[in-house]
Amino acid sequence: MxxxxxxxLIISRQKTARKRYFDTFQLEVNPDEYVLDAVERVxxxxxxGLAFRHACHHSTCGACAMLVNGVEKLTCITSxxxxxxxxxxxxxxxxxxxxxxxxLVVDMSSFYxxxxxxxxxxxxxLKDASLPYEKEQLDTTHERLVDCIECGMCVSACPAxxxxxxxxxxxxxxxxxxxxxxxxxxxxxxxxxxQDGVWRCHNAFECSSVCPSNVDPAxxxxxxxxxxxxxxxxxxxxx
Amino acid sequence: MPKKPHAIIIGAGFTxxxxxxxxxxxxxxxxVVERGEIASGTSGRTHGLLHSGGxxxxxxxxxxxxxxxxxxxLRKIAKQCIEFNSGxxxxxxxxxxxxxxxxxEGAEACHIPLEKLTGKEALxxxxxxxxxxxxxxxxxxxxxxxxxxxxxxxxxxxxxGARFLTFHDVTGLFQDGKGVVAGVEVWDRASDxxxxxxxxxxxxxxxxxxxxxxxxxxxxxxxxxxxxxxxAFDKRxxxxxxxxLNEPGDGDILLPxxxxxxxxxxxxxxxxxxxxxVIEDQVREMLERATELVPPVRNTKMRGVYMSAxxxxxxxxxxxxxxxxxxxxxxxxxxGIDGLVTITGGKATTCRIMAEKTADLVxxxxxxxxxxxxxEIVLTSYRNFYQS
Numbered sequence: 001m002x003x004x005x006x007x008x009l010i011i012s013r014q015k016t017a018r019k020r021y022f023d024t025f026q027l028e029v030n031p032d033e034y035v036l037d038a039v040e041r042v043x044x045x046x047x048x049g050l051a052f053r054h055a056c057h058h059s060t061c062g063a064c065a066m067l068v069n070g071v072e073k074l075t076c077i078t079s080x081x082x083x084x085x086x087x088x089x090x091x092x093x094x095x096x097x098x099x100x101x102x103x104l105v106v107d108m109s110s111f112y113x114x115x116x117x118x119x120x121x122x123x124x125x126l127k128d129a130s131l132p133y134e135k136e137q138l139d140t141t142h143e144r145l146v147d148c149i150e151c152g153m154c155v156s157a158c159p160a161x162x163x164x165x166x167x168x169x170x171x172x173x174x175x176x177x178x179x180x181x182x183x184x185x186x187x188x189x190x191x192x193x194x195q196d197g198v199w200r201c202h203n204a205f206e207c208s209s210v211c212p213s214n215v216d217p218a219x220x221x222x223x224x225x226x227x228x229x230x231x232x233x234x235x236x237x238x239x
Numbered sequence: 240m241p242k243k244p245h246a247i248i249i250g251a252g253f254t255x256x257x258x259x260x261x262x263x264x265x266x267x268x269x270x271v272v273e274r275g276e277i278a279s280g281t282s283g284r285t286h287g288l289l290h291s292g293g294x295x296x297x298x299x300x301x302x303x304x305x306x307x308x309x310x311x312x313l314r315k316i317a318k319q320c321i322e323f324n325s326g327x328x329x330x331x332x333x334x335x336x337x338x339x340x341x342x343x344e345g346a347e348a349c350h351i352p353l354e355k356l357t358g359k360e361a362l363x364x365x366x367x368x369x370x371x372x373x374x375x376x377x378x379x380x381x382x383x384x385x386x387x388x389x390x391x392x393x394x395x396x397x398x399x400g401a402r403f404l405t406f407h408d409v410t411g412l413f414q415d416g417k418g419v420v421a422g423v424e425v426w427d428r429a430s431d432x433x434x435x436x437x438x439x440x441x442x443x444x445x446x447x448x449x450x451x452x453x454x455x456x457x458x459x460x461x462x463x464x465x466x467x468x469x470x471a472f473d474k475r476x477x478x479x480x481x482x483x484l485n486e487p488g489d490g491d492i493l494l495p496x497x498x499x500x501x502x503x504x505x506x507x508x509x510x511x512x513x514x515x516x517v518i519e520d521q522v523r524e525m526l527e528r529a530t531e532l533v534p535p536v537r538n539t540k541m542r543g544v545y546m547s548a549x550x551x552x553x554x555x556x557x558x559x560x561x562x563x564x565x566x567x568x569x570x571x572x573x574x575g576i577d578g579l580v581t582i583t584g585g586k587a588t589t590c591r592i593m594a595e596k597t598a599d600l601v602x603x604x605x606x607x608x609x610x611x612x613x614x615e616i617v618l619t620s621y622r623n624f625y626q627s
Binding site for chain 2: 056
């Protein structure tokens with residue numbers, strides 16, 4: 001049996017039209033449990049008013065993304081041991097760059113609208129679901145759910161996301177790259193070849209560093225830029 | 240035009256969302272009240288196996304037939320969030336081989352299509368399974384994304400006018416002078432306000448929590464919350480779902496999902512379903528069982544561990560031997576309380592038919608003639624749930 005830890009969970013609270021504040025809860029936890037388990041414990045045993053999103057508890061749905069001690073984490077697979085120590089603190093906040101609905105719940109509706117416009121589908125062949133620089137999958141008849149779980153962590157971590165409300169953001173640009181890779185439709189390239197598309201990215205690579213699911217949005221944005229430049233050059237030489 | 244009947248559904252898991260979709264199509268005004276968000280309870284934490292029915296074709300044929308019928312329908316209407324890579328039932332020893340004829344007979348009785356494979360053929364399809372495989376059967380299993388399946392039903396309901404009040408806890412049911420349930424009292428957690436909602440019918444679709452909600456109207460529902468553990472590994476080791484060719488037991492299903500392999504599950508009973516801690520012994524057991532089916536699991540990093548509480552319909556028998564079928568209770572017949580229906584039991588794979596049967600009962604109770612169309616209509620994109 002693992003020794004239990006005592007930790008302070010400092011949770012951001014915000015109710016409709018009220019000011020944001022922090023609540024602190026002292027918890028005795030198994031450090032091998034996940035941050036989401038600790039948040040759920042607060043709801044189950046301390047404060048039924050706490051609002052947070054969660055569903056699958058094993059990183060397939062993307063609902064439980066939060067800021068943990070200032071860093072984007074998918075809380076269902078982030079062990080408490082990996083982010084604090086015995087008698088340490090865990091500061092839990094909602095994702096950045098999205099409006100807060102309540103406590104830890106943010107409004108991601110415009111993110112989803114843009115993913116829809118990118119014609120991003122959740123199921124693809126094994127080949128299309130993996131990144132081109134990975135070892136080639138031999139069997140292409142099988143399909144799988146793709147890597148992007150639409151958690152929004154890339155948008156939260158992006159230093160450029162706040163510079164324009166219209167910026168597509170890393171997750172959506174990655175979705176365009178994914179769709180273009182499958183469909184080769186020029187419309188998809190034109191949709192991102194603009195100031196608020198691939199050209200607003202500042203190459204910080206924060207999106208790829210926080211992505212819990214191997215999407216590598218930064219690589220995909222760079223890939224889109226390369227394809228766009230190639231297409232433009234191609235047109236130039238045809239004239 | 241007469242006023243649309245108003246149905247209040249408590250719970251936005253698979254059943255609540257599928258029911259909202261069904262009733263909205265039948266012309267109801269629908270309000271779903273949910274204390275969390277979509278699929279925050281058992282539904283979200285389900286294994287993610289789209290059953291072919293093979294698991295139950297010997298021990299629980301009613302559930303097996305429901306599974307294969309619904310499997311075929313979900314392939315059509317919820318393609319957006321399902322991996323259709325089929326499943327294998329693999330035999331590793333003499334006991335498994337002895338089970339094989341019963342399995343073939345059961346599958347035939349439940350019209351589950353089977354493809355018989357030799358051990359060698361199975362290994363060619365799935366090189367990572369136990370090389371000691373003697374015999375295998377291929378069945379039409381699949382893997383789904385739990386949240387997105389529930390969301391797809393919710394989005395379709397939303398498109399047809401259903402209203403979802405998430406982060407709203409039901410604090411009570413209110414009854415009129417004759418004891419008829421006439422609505423619910425809810426606490427809106429986002430604004431910290433209490434509100435009352437009136438409805439022509441209230442449907443308790445809270446699964447493992449159905450007993451608690453029914454108790455608000457002082458009626459009993461024999462639901463037994465029966466959790467099991469699931470362990471997700473950090474690599475997709477097979478493309479097919481790998482099942483043990485034997486009676487349903489612990490840790491005998493390995494499910495590929497995205498880049499992961501998820502093994503489940505165990506079965507025990509609890510009283511408090513709001514928080515179920517992970518039991519370490521069960522995790523070790525899962526690792527043992529998973530290694531038996533697919534040996535490379537041993538060298539694969541564990542990614543996540545979680546518990547999920549099935550809502551089994553209670554009788555005198557316990558745990559695994561309880562049927563995996565569902566039950567719809569009209570509390571007028573059982574307890575003399577009108578205006579309240581409870582739907583519980585069942586599985587994710589059968590959520591649409593659970594909703595259909597419940598909606599049939601609701602229509603019958605309210606004297607409405609209306610047919611179910613959910614088996615024909617392709618669900619709208621799950622992302623549309625979040626559009627106003």
